[in-house]
Amino acid sequence: MAEGLISDTDVSVTLIDGLSEEELLQFPAFKNWLQTLKSNLALQSNPSHEYHKSPYALRDIKIQAIDRFGKRIGFLKLVATITNAEGDFLPGSMFLRGASVGMMILLQPDDLPADSQDEKHVLLTVQSRIPAGGLKFVELPAGMVDRGSFAGTAAKEIKEEIGLEIPEGELLNLSELAIPEGEEEETCPRAMFPSAGGCDEYIPIFLHEKRIPREQLGEWSGRLTGLRDEGEKITLKLVKLDDLWREGARDAKALAAWSLYEGLRRTGRI
Structure with missing residues (x-):
């Protein structure tokens, strides 16, 4: 020492x-x-x-x-x-351990009217999370941040995990919308802290909404994806937006995303 x-x-x-x-x-x-x-x-x-x-x-x-x-x-x-x-x-x-990112991907059939709020689904991942003792942990797609912008890193992680291309310009930072800059006395990241009593990790939550062909919703559900050379095995799970609070109840990112989305919509900020 x-x-x-x-x-x-x-x-x-x-x-x-x-x-x-x-x-x-x-x-x-x-x-x-x-x-x-x-x-x-x-x-x-x-x-x-x-x-x-x-x-x-x-x-x-x-x-x-x-x-x-x-x-x-x-x-x-x-x-x-x-x-x-x-x-x-x-x-x-x-x-x-540093910052992470979480991504709320909302998918909706493109045969619905443009202003429809019906049939919105959230894309979740099911994978092993050994620290939690689980082999089938259901959560919002996420990844660690090493360098670069949160938005750029989030898009890269999502492409690697599920093969979905997300342009950085189409991402919306829900955390920053909910925590306006300059309104607080203390300096602290504008993000969700899942375990602030013992860990520095903070997670900004991003939103990406995409309208896709109805048949593609079925194709993505249950498909095995992931970074095989890094030992990742990720299964996709599509759940109704209204059920996210229940389907993702173990995942702090999913609960934060659902809460932020509902609160921001209710107050007219998205």
Whole structure:
């Protein structure tokens, strides 16, 4: 293990063997988490802030473990010590993995009137999710983000998973519509956090609506797709939009998408 100070700060960091400070600071998930935390801790200087009288500060960071995807860091486990002058602390044990994307694909037969809201179906995937202990986990299509825009990454993931071409210009970010920029004091990604108590992962939810031939709806259901060379086996599942809350009840992305879509439609924002 090695110990030192994070560049340009007085925060002590304890590394593990095989991990340098430079590599740690270049890991996007760590860099984004640290920047966000520091920005929001700085807000305590405002007299109206709840913690102004006894502000919290980040004292040290202890890296506990990393998983690599090839040579690069994929997942990182750490504990951050955040205390105030009275010795009170904020929980700081976490797993960093970075942002993901979720895609709500609404398909509708093209023989219906253009303004019809009938027969809308959501495309879901069924695949193994070993951390959940399941081999047939039903969820919204999703993927991790490494670089590039969320929209571009989302479209690439969907093409890889189900073979559907989605132009970036035809994507609608439901999360950003529901969380207008600049309305909140704290700096935080405009997205859904499925497990904010222990993980940094956040997931913006995108919408893509497409009208397709009625017979194609049947062709896509149950087709085995996926990235075979990466061990993925993905079966498609088409469900009625009205049933998404039930069919995707285990998946935070599906529930978030259904809620965002219904709320934004009800308020006339989509």
